[in-house]
Amino acid sequence: MAENQIINEMQFDVLREIGNIGSGNAATALAKMLNQKVDIKVPKAALLDFNELPQAVGGEETIVVGILLTLSEDVEGMMMFIMKIEAAYNLIEKLMFMQVDRNGSLDEMQMSCLQEIGNIITGAYLSSLSDLTRLTIQASVPYMAMDMAGAILSVPAIEFGKLGDKALMIEAEFGEDAANEIGGYFLLIPTMASYDAIMASLGIG
Template sequence: MSSINLDQLDNMHFDVLREIGNIGAGNATTALSQLINTKIDMNVPKVELLEFKDISEIVGGAESLVVGILLTLEGDIDGMMMFMLEQSSAHHLVNVLLGKELDNFEDFTEMDLSALNEIGNIIAGAYLSSLSSLTNLRITASIPYMSIDMAGAILSVPAIEFGKIGDKALLIQSQFGEDETEVNGYFILIPSLESYNKILSSIGM
């Protein structure tokens, strides 16, 4: 198996990664819809392979407050996955789920934080489940670790961990709902280079 070079992905490889992103985001939308018991429309997700330093700009800048839920991946795939929510999106989900009217992270109770963690866990789980089904690879995830902090600080964790094997991550930017109920979620998939090889070879690349 030849080793993949993330700086020289051809269109066909990238189309496969984009399709993985599409299917994963679709699964996550279904899970979110069931969780809050409301039909949710999803815009076509935007899939990009980006350097870590560029990801924080997409989520509103390095100093913007976000929720980050980090999972370590094991099994046939090694790496990390992070699900990030913008502040307004996190508030909206907790408000819908618990019938509240929060608009500031400082107002979150332990119960609100627990609900937010569970939302992230379910959405991330749905994404990983679709990746596992599509590739026929066994993927297990750690207990999720949730943090509310500035985007730059949250992204520094996987950046430091994986900086030694590469500086790129697969970002799947998803919009659920519309207008005032819009939720912006960001899946950041950071497999090891060997795992990228496994993912692509498992679907015949």
């Protein structure tokens, strides 16, 4: 692996494909929870400069919910799912059949609802990754925070920052239309050694 370049085109394609499968699984899980059909768009994958990460979700000061899991065993690192606050409100309303005060903070029940959603969505992605690579991936309990996108994304950006200046972000859009969007973005941040392990197990060095 070249030091200046985290991933080459082929590796990028593979990670995007894992993103596709993972989002598909996530949408299925979500559809079961919501008991309704959930459409998914083809996920967009982009290799971004870490400076561009917050722009991708609407700017540094956009309020987002971030759900973070740490990974251990064969793959070490972090996985993050980020959704805009509007998408989080939409999801809570659909799942809990309630109106959410869109100017207030979320109560404990609503927070734990979001945390569970994040857990399911990231779990779906990770299980695809684990199936494809045949690597054992152990995820921590999900940690959640609601804050400015720049601040939330600083956590994975710092991890990426140790490897280089780029990060792979996969945007997964679920839901019927823009007004009801319940989509989000995910970031997989393996450590350097785990990154190599993933690529090796997929047969691309």
